[in-house]
Amino acid sequence: MKADTQSTDLPCFDLHMHSTASDGALSPQALVELASQNGVQLLALTDHDTLTGQAEAAAAAKRLDMKFIPGVELTCRWNKRVIHLLGLNIDPDHKGWKGYLDHLSCLRNQRAEKIAKKLIGKGLPDDLLEQARALAGDGQIGRPHFARALLEAGLVSSESEAFDRFLGQGKPGDVKAEWPDMAEAISQVQKSGGYALLAHPTKYNLTFSRLRILLAEMVAAGVDGFEIAYPGVSQEQIGLLMRIADQHDLQVSSGSDFHTPKHRWTHLGRFPRVETHRHLIHALVAGG
Known part of the structure; x- marks a missing residue:
């Protein structure tokens, strides 16, 4: 597994990014244009808890001859802990989204x-x-x-x-909210025809023992998989995550979690490469 490159037999892709529809710095159109400039050919816009940027991003991708994957990053909870669930290849027009969002x-x-x-x-x-x-x-x-x-x-x-x-955590502005349970979020994504995946699993300050418990409970709730490659994840962590994916027969995804050009630690299309038949990119390229 090599970092910061992607397999030559797949399009350059990025399945996790944010626009001004949530907490990103670029409009959906500007974000897609920058992704194109960086060589990205297939992308998913995954704003936090909203689909308002999807139409603009899809139109920009069409103009630039890029494949666009509708997406979202839902805030939810597991045992009073906030976690994020990626919904990829969803139907933004699914009638259940309005009330949920x-x-x-x-x-x-x-x-x-x-x-x-x-x-x-x-x-x-x-x-x-x-x-x-x-x-x-x-x-x-x-x-x-x-x-x-x-x-x-x-x-x-x-x-x-x-x-x-x-x-930050434990500071005055660290205010909790009664976010939907993870099982509800998983169900919402899947009812809209999408894949439900845990976002950046190593960023919740969990030991790997606790992470295994979280993922086992998500599997019981019907999750499709988790994000395996993103900025900050180590090769050792990727190896441990891959074993969990194999154990539970889960799919995996990758993305930059891009928010702003000011962040030096990430850029569109840049994250560690993980070559596996479990990667969702294969189904997305095939149109599934």
């Missing part, structure tokens, strides 16, 4: 209000919520928008510092 949007807005209240209580600006909402625009509001608001206000030197001091 409206509920998530409501939860996000309620959480944003609680985050602002807690941070204002720590002496941060009274207009913090308004600034975060302005940065979110028409997209789903999240903690990254608060981080950018704090950066623009000159209260931190970087978005990373904002998370370290105010928004």
Whole structure:
């Protein structure tokens, strides 16, 4: 397994990226255009808890003769822990999406209000919520928008510092929400015709023993697989994850989790290569 390259008999692909429809820095069209410039030929837009960028991204991909895979990254919970579920090759027009995503949007807005209240209580600006909402625009509001608001206000030197001091785990802005259970999220993706996969499994601060339990419970709930290759995952971790995929007969996916060109640790189309018949890219290229 080699890093940062892809097999020559497959199109250059990226199955995990974000636009301004959620917490990305580029519009769906600009994101697709940058992906094309980077040589990506097949991509999935997977914004957090929204499908509003799908039509724009699909139209841009069509103009550029790229294959577009409709996608989403759903926030859900497992044993009171927040996890993210990728939905790939979904039907954005499936009738069940509206009510499900409206509920998530409501939860996000309620959480944003609680985050602002807690941070204002720590002496941060009274207009913090308004600034975060302005940065979110028409997209789903999240903690990254608060981080950018704090950066623009000159209260931190970087978005990373904002998370370290105010928004990260255990900090004042670490506000929990009653996200849907993982089984509900898996069912929603699959009812829309998509593949349900756990996003970036090594990024939940779980030991591999706990991760095995999570994945076993997800298998019992009908999950299709998990993301195996993404920025920050090590070759040792990929090997351990591959053994879990083999054990449970699961599919795997890969993506850059791209949010902004400012992040030096990731770029569109760049992530470790994993060559396996279990990779979802084979089905997507074949049109399944």
